[in-house]
Amino acid sequence: MKLISLLGATGSIGTQTLDVVRHHRQEFKVVAMSTGRNIDLACEQAHEFKPKLLSVQSKDDYEKVRHHVPAETKVVYGEEGLLEVATYPDSVILVNAVLGSVGLGPTLAAIEAGKTIAIANKETLVTAGHIVTEAAKAHQVSLLPVDSEHSAIFQALNGENKREIEKLILTASGGSFRDLSRDELKEVTVEQALNHPNWSMGAKITIDSATMMNKGLEVIEAHWLFDIPYERIEVVLHKESIIHSMVEFVDHSVMAQLGTPDMRVPIQYALTYPKRLAGQSDERLNLSEIGKLHFAQMDPKRFRCMALAYEAGRIGGTMPTVLNAANEVAVASFLDKRLSFLGIEAVIEQALERHHVISGPTLEDIKAVDEETRAFIRSTVN
Ligand SMILES: NC(=O)C1=CN([C@@H]2O[C@H](COP(=O)(O)OP(=O)(O)OC[C@H]3O[C@@H](n4cnc5c(N)ncnc54)[C@H](OP(=O)(O)O)[C@@H]3O)[C@@H](O)[C@H]2O)C=CC1
Numbered sequence: 001m002k003l004i005s006l007l008g009a010t011g012s013i014g015t016q017t018l019d020v021v022r023h024h025r026q027e028f029k030v031v032a033m034s035t036g037r038n039i040d041l042a043c044e045q046a047h048e049f050k051p052k053l054l055s056v057q058s059k060d061d062y063e064k065v066r067h068h069v070p071a072e073t074k075v076v077y078g079e080e081g082l083l084e085v086a087t088y089p090d091s092v093i094l095v096n097a098v099l100g101s102v103g104l105g106p107t108l109a110a111i112e113a114g115k116t117i118a119i120a121n122k123e124t125l126v127t128a129g130h131i132v133t134e135a136a137k138a139h140q141v142s143l144l145p146v147d148s149e150h151s152a153i154f155q156a157l158n159g160e161n162k163r164e165i166e167k168l169i170l171t172a173s174g175g176s177f178r179d180l181s182r183d184e185l186k187e188v189t190v191e192q193a194l195n196h197p198n199w200s201m202g203a204k205i206t207i208d209s210a211t212m213m214n215k216g217l218e219v220i221e222a223h224w225l226f227d228i229p230y231e232r233i234e235v236v237l238h239k240e241s242i243i244h245s246m247v248e249f250v251d252h253s254v255m256a257q258l259g260t261p262d263m264r265v266p267i268q269y270a271l272t273y274p275k276r277l278a279g280q281s282d283e284r285l286n287l288s289e290i291g292k293l294h295f296a297q298m299d300p301k302r303f304r305c306m307a308l309a310y311e312a313g314r315i316g317g318t319m320p321t322v323l324n325a326a327n328e329v330a331v332a333s334f335l336d337k338r339l340s341f342l343g344i345e346a347v348i349e350q351a352l353e354r355h356h357v358i359s360g361p362t363l364e365d366i367k368a369v370d371e372e373t374r375a376f377i378r379s380t381v382n
Pocket residue numbers: 007008009010011012013014034035036037038039057097098099100102120121122123146147148199200201202203204205263
């Protein structure tokens with residue numbers, strides 16, 4: 001029985017993680033979990049999974065929840081609560097499915113406590129990849145990817161020698177607006193942006209996918225997870241999201257991982273690694289029914305956010321922190337209808353241009369730059 005701590009239980013990845021647990025009750029138990037503001041779902045989940053510890057977002061949420069959970073569930077809240085869940089003594093693995101760079105502190109605390117990390121929360125790796133990967137090395141802790149592309153690469157690398165990798169090839173669906181010109185992007189709405197062609201995901205990542213910032217964040221995530229330089233990480237448009245990513249080796253052999261777009265597969269693989277368990281969906285990949293898979297070259301001018309992410313990644317230091325923090329606030333502003341779709345990339349670019357990069361930043365540098373960038377974007381948008 002593997003005991004799990006889960007951050008972000010009420011979200012898209014969180015609920016799918018619980019679905020995996022629900023289908024393999026003999027294998028997994030969630031002993032500690034965190035939620036945000038979705039208190040009704042938090043109480044429902046607490047009654048079903050009976051965790052020993054539940055963290056909610058604020059003191060108000062705590063007051064609302066504490067008399068509505070099972071007697072054995074201790075309730076905590078805030079950033080301290082996230083840390084408590086991440087380091088809960090009984091758990092052996094942390095599934096980090098919280099949204100945004102708020103996941104950084106808990107990830108580092110869990111690493112220091114020796115937990116295996118199943119990481120969906122890509123913002124943490126983007127904002128402080130060098131700190132997270134160094135800490136994981138120092139504490140001999142595994143960072144297991146949950147993001148579908150990185151899980152695909154991880155699976156393609158099984159048993160391979162990392163020194164024989166020629167390049168990583170990430171696939172990109174192109175998101176909700178893949179068939180629109182830049183001119184047509186001027187008028188698009190939040191509702192249209194939230195309509196991803198292949199995946200059902202949380203709002204923020206769905207917008208990231210539409211701007212193609214998601215792929216940019218994933219390039220940086222891949223750089224840190226697999227220790228591959230940016231010039232050997234490519235992105236190819238693949239509108240079906242059937243090939244989840246590929247690795248090309250020095251002998252030009254290419255390994256790909258395929259599957260229907262279902263996040264429960266990479267979530268479960270991170271939980272069972274190095275084993276596999278039966279999948280739960282009846283839906284199987286049927287290539288003869290699909291018939292054709294499509295691939296096309298990326299145009300960095302069309303997808304400006306992805307170009308900005310490559311640039312920030314290559315510069316390094318605090319640039320990826322600025323990219324991530326600016327993007328988090330810009331996307332939230334777009335979702336609140338206070339910024340246009342093309343306004344997202346415009347304000348991120350402004351934040352990157354004005355930033356004086358700090359190389360080899362400490363955790364304190366990263367926190368300060370993150371806060372300063374968020375304040376800049378808020379003042380720019382309002
Ligand atoms: N969804 C997907 O298919 C994929 C997601 N990812 C990554 O996984 C992460 C989660 O994504 P997703 O599940 O889509 O996001 P969601 O928005 O669906 O869920 C986010 C979760 O985090 C909680 N949360 C948000 N802000 C805070 C906060 N400040 N403090 C505490 N809890 C908070 C939410 O709580 P509540 O809802 O209760 O407020 C919710 O439980 C992201 O980093 C994303 O990029 C990666 C690959 C695929």
